[in-house]
Amino acid sequence: MRTIKKRLLTPGPTMVPERVLEALSRPVLYHRSPEFKEIFLDTRERLKKLFRTDGEVLILTSSGTGAMEAAVVNLFKPGDSAVVVVGGKFGERWKELCEVYGVRPVVIEVEWGRSVNPEDIEKAIKENPEVKGVLVQICETSTGTIHDVKGIGEVLKNYPDVLLIADGITAYGVYDIPTDEWGIDVAITGSQKALMTPPGLAVISLNERALKRLEEVETRSYYFDLKKELKNQKKGQTAYTTGTSLVVALNEALKMIEEEGLANVAKRHELLAKATRAGVEAIGLKLFSERPANGVTAIYAPEGINGQDVVKIAREEFGVTIAGGQAHLKGKIFRLSHMGYVDIFDVLTALEVTEFALYKLGYRKFSLGDSLRAAMEVIEKC
Amino acid sequence: MRTIKKRLLTPGPTMVPERVLEALSRPVLYHRSPEFKEIFLDTRERLKKLFRTDGEVLILTSSGTGAMEAAVVNLFKPGDSAVVVVGGKFGERWKELCEVYGVRPVVIEVEWGRSVNPEDIEKAIKENPEVKGVLVQICETSTGTIHDVKGIGEVLKNYPDVLLIADGITAYGVYDIPTDEWGIDVAITGSQKALMTPPGLAVISLNERALKRLEEVETRSYYFDLKKELKNQKKGQTAYTTGTSLVVALNEALKMIEEEGLANVAKRHELLAKATRAGVEAIGLKLFSERPANGVTAIYAPEGINGQDVVKIAREEFGVTIAGGQAHLKGKIFRLSHMGYVDIFDVLTALEVTEFALYKLGYRKFSLGDSLRAAMEVIEKC
Numbered sequence: 012m013r014t015i016k017k018r019l020l021t022p023g024p025t026m027v028p029e030r031v032l033e034a035l036s037r038p039v040l041y042h043r044s045p046e047f048k049e050i051f052l053d054t055r056e057r058l059k060k061l062f063r064t065d066g067e068v069l070i071l072t073s074s075g076t077g078a079m080e081a082a083v084v085n086l087f088k089p090g091d092s093a094v095v096v097v098g099g100k101f102g103e104r105w106k107e108l109c110e111v112y113g114v115r116p117v118v119i120e121v122e123w124g125r126s127v128n129p130e131d132i133e134k135a136i137k138e139n140p141e142v143k144g145v146l147v148q149i150c151e152t153s154t155g156t157i158h159d160v161k162g163i164g165e166v167l168k169n170y171p172d173v174l175l176i177a178d179g180i181t182a183y184g185v186y187d188i189p190t191d192e193w194g195i196d197v198a199i200t201g202s203q204k205a206l207m208t209p210p211g212l213a214v215i216s217l218n219e220r221a222l223k224r225l226e227e228v229e230t231r232s233y234y235f236d237l238k239k240e241l242k243n244q245k246k247g248q249t250a251y252t253t254g255t256s257l258v259v260a261l262n263e264a265l266k267m268i269e270e271e272g273l274a275n276v277a278k279r280h281e282l283l284a285k286a287t288r289a290g291v292e293a294i295g296l297k298l299f300s301e302r303p304a305n306g307v308t309a310i311y312a313p314e315g316i317n318g319q320d321v322v323k324i325a326r327e328e329f330g331v332t333i334a335g336g337q338a339h340l341k342g343k344i345f346r347l348s349h350m351g352y353v354d355i356f357d358v359l360t361a362l363e364v365t366e367f368a369l370y371k372l373g374y375r376k377f378s379l380g381d382s383l384r385a386a387m388e389v390i391e392k393c
Numbered sequence: 394m395r396t397i398k399k400r401l402l403t404p405g406p407t408m409v410p411e412r413v414l415e416a417l418s419r420p421v422l423y424h425r426s427p428e429f430k431e432i433f434l435d436t437r438e439r440l441k442k443l444f445r446t447d448g449e450v451l452i453l454t455s456s457g458t459g460a461m462e463a464a465v466v467n468l469f470k471p472g473d474s475a476v477v478v479v480g481g482k483f484g485e486r487w488k489e490l491c492e493v494y495g496v497r498p499v500v501i502e503v504e505w506g507r508s509v510n511p512e513d514i515e516k517a518i519k520e521n522p523e524v525k526g527v528l529v530q531i532c533e534t535s536t537g538t539i540h541d542v543k544g545i546g547e548v549l550k551n552y553p554d555v556l557l558i559a560d561g562i563t564a565y566g567v568y569d570i571p572t573d574e575w576g577i578d579v580a581i582t583g584s585q586k587a588l589m590t591p592p593g594l595a596v597i598s599l600n601e602r603a604l605k606r607l608e609e610v611e612t613r614s615y616y617f618d619l620k621k622e623l624k625n626q627k628k629g630q631t632a633y634t635t636g637t638s639l640v641v642a643l644n645e646a647l648k649m650i651e652e653e654g655l656a657n658v659a660k661r662h663e664l665l666a667k668a669t670r671a672g673v674e675a676i677g678l679k680l681f682s683e684r685p686a687n688g689v690t691a692i693y694a695p696e697g698i699n700g701q702d703v704v705k706i707a708r709e710e711f712g713v714t715i716a717g718g719q720a721h722l723k724g725k726i727f728r729l730s731h732m733g734y735v736d737i738f739d740v741l742t743a744l745e746v747t748e749f750a751l752y753k754l755g756y757r758k759f760s761l762g763d764s765l766r767a768a769m770e771v772i773e774k775c
Contacts, residue, residue, distance in 0.1 A: 012661050013772060014736040015653065016410075036418070271397065279394050331738075354396040356713075356742045363741055363769065370773055379773060380766030387745065387761040390395060391752055 014330040020361050021334040022152050022181055022307040024203040024210050025351040027260075031207055034263035040255045047255055048247035050262055055244065057265035058214055061183060061273065062198055064190040066218035069240050070261075072254045075180040075201030078213035080108055081235035082176050082197050086144065086224050089113035089231075093144040094135045094173075096127045100153035100337045101178060105146040112231065117142060123340065124154045124309070126302040129162035136170055143224075144174040149182035149198075153337045155309035155346060156300040157182075164194030174221055180204055183214075184268060185306035185350055187277040196221040202257060205280075205306060207264040207351045211257045217241075280305040282393050283349035283358045286386040290362040291347075293385030294369070294377035299344045306350035309336070310365075311343065313374045318345040324368040331364040355390050362386055396712040402743050403716040404534050404563055404689040406585040406592050407733040409642075413589055416645035422637045429637055430629035432644055437626065439647035440596055443565060443655065444580055446572040448600035451622050452643075454636045457562040457583030460595035462490055463617035464558050464579050468526065468606050471495035471613075475526040476517045476555075478509045482535035482719045483560060487528040494613065499524060505722060506536045506691070508684040511544035518552055525606075526556040531564035535719045537691035537728060538682040539564075546576030556603055562586055565596075566650060567688035567732055569659040578603040584639060587662075587688060589646040589733045593639045599623075662687040664775050665731035665740045668768040672744040673729075675767030676751070676759035681726045688732035691718070692747075693725065695756045700727040706750040713746040737772050744768055 019026050027035075040047040051070070058068040071077050083105075087093060091114050095105045098121030109116040117139045121127045127147065136142050145167065149160045160177050167175050176197040182188060183198070184205025190198050196218050203210035215237070217225060222241075230236045239250045268276055284305040288298060291310050299309035312318035319342050322335040336344040347361040362382040370379065401408050409417075422429040433452070440450040453459050465487075469475060473496050477487045480503030491498040499521045503509045509529065518524050527549065531542045542559050549557050558579040564570060565580070566587025572580050578600050585592035597619070599607060604623075612618045621632045650658055666687040670680060673692050681691035694700035701724050704717040718726040729743040744764040752761065 012657055012664065013775065014738065015661070015734065016736055016738070018738065275394055279397070282394065329738075330736075352397065354398055354712075356396065356398070356400065356711075356745060359741065359745055360738045363738060363765075366769065367773060378766060379769040380762045383745075383765040383769075384760060384762030387748065387765075391749060391761060393395065 016330055018331045018360060020348050020357065021332050022204065022346060022348040022350055023201065025205070025207065025348065026353065027209055028207055028264070028267060028352045030267060031260045031264045035209065035256055035260040037259060040259065042249065042252050042255050051258055052247040054258055054262045054265065057262065057269065061265060061268065062190045062216045063188065063192070064216050064218060066191070066216050067222060067241060068214060068216045069237060069244050070249070070253065070258065071213040071215065071235065071240070072211065072251070073213050074210060075178070075199060075213045076104065077235060078199040078215040079104060079178060081215055081232070081237055082199065083108045083112050083114060084232045084235055085230050085237040086174060086176070086197065086221065086228055087112065087114045088228055091115070091143045092117055092139055092141050093146050094119060094132055094139070094142050096121060096147040096158060098125060098127060098154065098156060098158070099123050099148070099151035101148050101151055105178070109146070124156055124300045126156055127158050129159055129166045132163050133166045136173060142173055144176050146176050147178070149177050149179040149188065150185070150304040150306055152181045152307060153340070154300055155304045155307045157302045157304045160195065161193045167194055174224060181304070181306045181350060184276065185280045185304070187273045190216060191218060202261055205351045206261060207267065208257060208261045211254045212261055279354070280349065282390065283353060283355065284308060286355065286389040287347055287349055287358050287361065289389045290382035290386035291365065294366065294382045307346050307348045309344050309346045312345060313369065316369065316372050316374050317342045320372055321345045321365065321368045324371050325364045328371070329364045329367060331360065333361065333364070359383060359386060398712055400713045400742060402730050402739065403714050404586065404728060404730040404732055405583065407589065407730065408735065409591055410589055410646070410649060410734045412649060413642045413646045417591065417638050417642040419641060422641065424631065424634050424637050433640055434629040436640055436644045436647065439644065439651065443647060443650065444572045444598045445570065445574070446598050446600060448573070448598050449604060449623060450596060450598045451619060451626050452631070452635065452640065453595040453597065453617065453622070454593065455595050456592060457560070457581060457595045458486065459617060460581040460597040461486060461560060463597055463614070463619055464581065465490045465494050465496060466614045466617055467612050467619040468556060468558070468579065468603065468610055469494065469496045470610055473497070473525045474499055474521055474523050475528050476501060476514055476521070476524050478503060478529040478540060480507060480509060480536065480538060480540070481505050481530070481533035483530050483533055487560070491528070506538055506682045508538055509540050511541055511548045514545050515548045518555060524555055526558050528558050529560070531559050531561040531570065532567070532686040532688055534563045534689060535722070536682055537686045537689045539684045539686045542577065543575045549576055556606060563686070563688045563732060566658065567662045567686070569655045572598060573600060584643055587733045588643060589649065590639060590643045593636045594643055661736070662731065664772065665735060665737065666690060668737065668771040669729055669731055669740050669743065671771045672764035672768035673747065676748065676764045689728050689730045691726050691728045694727060695751065698751065698754050698756050699724045702754055703727045703747065703750045706753050707746045710753070711746045711749060713742065715743065715746070741765060741768060
């Protein structure tokens with residue numbers, strides 16, 4: 012009775028703007044047609060602008076994990092070593108990918124919710140001079156934590172043979188990231204996060220150094236063969252059938268980001284994150300991350316409350332899909348996303364459903380509306 | 394920066410569910426095709442259920458005003474008299490329609506925001522025994538006020554020659570109205586209100602008494618010829634080209650109402666209205682109506698604040714379209730709608746934008762979030 016709408020506030024897939032849905036519903040294009048080729052090349056150019064890179068940007072028809080796999084399999088030889096920052100579920104994914112492809116991971120374990128210290132990266136490289144790359148998340152989505160990739164880039168300026176490979180799946184389109192300037196050699200993102208497009212496409216950028224490495228390494232994947240993709244994509248083609256409708260949709264989403272302006276998009280996400288943090292802290296909740304990201308806020312469930320129950324009530328009784336914790340954080344945290352096609356009224360909705368769910372679960376150490384007040388004060392002042 | 398979405402919270406047109414938009418975007422049907430005929434007949438049946446009438450229900454391709462005109466021009470002869478309740482902009486519309494078609498309006502002026510007393514209707518009929526009908530709004534949208542149409546129906550039981558003609562444009566789908574039981578002979582609604590469909594279709598119901606009157610009166614309109622429509626629509630046809638895609642969309646919207654259950658739909662609207670009223674009162678605002686409707690809440694702008702400025706800031710700075718006052722109420726009131734495809738998070742958004750706009754305009758006799766707290770307390774208890 013209280014709600015009749017479905018609202019999607021997870022850190023991916025995220026809500027897709029009507030304008031992008033319209034683009035998605037246009038007649039399907041043949042992936043070898045001149046019409047699609049033009050859109051594909053235009054989309055690559057727009058992605059280069061988004062990444063702020065003069066390097067190459069390739070579009071893969073896969074989830075973001077596919078692009079992570081492509082990075083590992085195309086840029087490292089079996090027996091190579093790579094520093095892997097593991098501070099959450101997605102750091103673990105880098106490690107697992109290394110193991111599958113015979114890359115030795117030099118793991119820097121970071122307590123989940125904490126941010127890696129760039130000095131620890133340097134230390135690991137010094138101890139393992141054979142290291143060929145650093146694999147890290149810009150935002151570790153599972154904990155809502157930012158890693159200091161800019162700082163890591165600074166460190167790596169002294170190690171020209173070590174590629175900085177950054178998973179920016181929940182960072183590009185949330186932040187305005189100068190990929191080249193920060194010294195990120197390879198950056199990755201996915202369509203279904205801040206790029207406001209349904210899942211199905213991944214993006215990987217490669218700068219000069221990464222392209223050189225690509226030439227040196229024999230690819231061990233058929234589908235994720237970046238050399239083959241590069242050759243094709245320069246001409247507006249793809250090696251295999253790409254998700255044509257998703258590309259058309261992504262093109263529209265990128266236009267929206269350009270129209271709003273990437274700096275404004277980043278400022279909006281910053282405001283949404285600040286309002287969310289102020290809101291949850293006002294009702295006595297604690298942020299999980301020591302360096303919280305602007306795309307998703309991870310929050311400790313209060314003492315005695317299972318975070319999964321917050322998620323369940325939000326979804327089942329209020330039609331709002333938020334995210335729980337992953338792995339050992341399951342039940343301990345829940346996550347409110349404010350990434351992509353999200354504005355102030357959406358984050359206020361996320362706080363409202365959080366309050367209702369906590370009340371329902373018996374956590375009543377606040378008055379209804381307290382988180383709203385705090386968040387609205389942040390918004391009002393901006 | 395704060396908002397990137399457009400939100401429509403006016404008393405019509407209202408937000409249209411994704412499911413209805415999908416139906417609207419299906420391939421256009423030919424209005425004489427068997428396929429459309431079936432949908433048209435089905436839609437008429439669903440409307441009969443919505444109206445809870447055993448009478449006939451006709452679909453007109455026009456705004457609601459078209460159906461009001463159809464009622465006047467088809468059910469009254471020139472020189473006939475009709476009692477007209479004028480308590481707002483839409484009461485005035487009845488009066489104007491009477492004047493255009495040579496029907497003498499016996500006007501009951503009701504102060505805007507007040508509800509007509511059924512006894513005054515009886516008094517008017519006694520004083521004007523030649524009266525052939527009573528024209529009234531169930532909800533006077535311009536003031537957000539409910540008229541006691543049930544009470545008027547009681548009165549009219551003693552006057553079998555007086556038709557009760559009720560404009561239910563912002564009432565059907567907000568309330569569960571037993572049209573026959575209340576003695577409403579002719580009821581009218583439009584697609585773009587609680588029926589969650591874009592503008593373009595009107596609906597008019599006629600019971601036995603109304604159908605008898607229809608036979609007795611020579612229609613003076615070509616487009617709004619209800620006799621011709623009735624003959625056609627019984628067979629699933631329309632006299633002229635109807636809005637086929639809108640009918641398909643309306644059919645889907647009616648299915649949604651049936652799935653939720655009309656009683657639940659009415660309860661939801663009641664909750665949304667209660668929460669809105671509690672919210673605005675908590676920040677020191679006064680309701681305009683003495684008998685506020687469940688579909689739209691009219692609110693006095695605070696002393697020294699122009700209601701139009703609230704509307705302007707909401708739209709221009711926050712992307713939320715709310716409604717101002719009409720005619721002499723322009724600037725004095727503003728209206729928050731909670732009609733149709735609306736749930737608790739939408740009414741909370743309406744309160745949020747109200748608070749932000751008032752703060753911006755210098756009315757700060759409340760703390761941010763006060764209206765939210767009050768509304769959330771209402772919601773939480775339900």
